[in-house]
Amino acid sequence: MEFNIIIIGAGPGGYETAVAAAKKGLSVAIVEKSDLGGTCLNCGCIPTKCLCHTAEVLELVKESTSHGISTNDVQFDIQNAIERKNQVVSQLQSGIDALMKIPGITLYRGEAQLVDTWDYQGPEHNHCNWFHNQIPAH
Numbered sequence: 001m002e003f004n005i006i007i008i009g010a011g012p013g014g015y016e017t018a019v020a021a022a023k024k025g026l027s028v029a030i031v032e033k034s035d036l037g038g039t040c041l042n043c044g045c046i047p048t049k050c051l052c053h054t055a056e057v058l059e060l061v062k063e064s065t066s067h068g069i070s071t072n073d074v075q076f077d078i079q080n081a082i083e084r085k086n087q088v089v090s091q092l093q094s095g096i097d098a099l100m101k102i103p104g105i106t107l108y109r110g111e112a113q114l115v116d117t118w119d120y121q122g123p124e125h126n127h128c129n130w131f132h133n134q135i136p137a138h
């Protein structure tokens, strides 16, 4: 396969670049060795914001007594909070997965290795993909 551009890593830097390049008519290969969304979606921005929001809700509930709201039996289940966080992450991963299916983008699952400046060894080690530009987005 031959591509105009190859992007290593489908974090925010990688997938946004892939979409922008494809919209300009370039053929794009993007390679991801782990979960779509990179650090931000899987263990950075999104999970932390989900869990912080849960903590804010808990604080609000605890404060609600001073507003005349009875909250005698408040229970907090960390497993439920983590499950909610996982659902949010999973939903956003699906969104990125859909983005990676737009025309012009080919997603490869696996670890990319740069063999030399213009030669890329893909996840399947028995083939090479030729390309004209590379963006290591990792």
Ligand SMILES: Cc1cc2nc3c(=O)[nH]c(=O)nc-3n(C[C@H](O)[C@H](O)[C@H](O)COP(=O)(O)OP(=O)(O)OC[C@H]3O[C@@H](n4cnc5c(N)ncnc54)[C@H](O)[C@@H]3O)c2cc1C
Pocket: 008, 009, 010, 011, 012, 013, 014, 031, 032, 033, 034, 035, 036, 037, 038, 039, 040, 041, 043, 044, 045, 046, 048, 110, 111, 112, 113, 137, 138
């Ligand atoms: C706890 C935490 C909270 C954060 N909160 C925020 C926030 O609130 N706001 C904010 O703006 N930023 C936040 N960040 C920073 C944000 O996560 C990063 O700026 C962002 O993820 C960088 O995106 P990226 O695409 O450059 O790299 P990454 O998201 O790291 O993506 C790189 C991708 O490349 C893949 N990869 C690496 N090597 C290869 C290879 N050889 N072959 C194939 N794939 C490969 C990786 O698996 C990964 O998916 C936070 C980070 C952390 C850790």
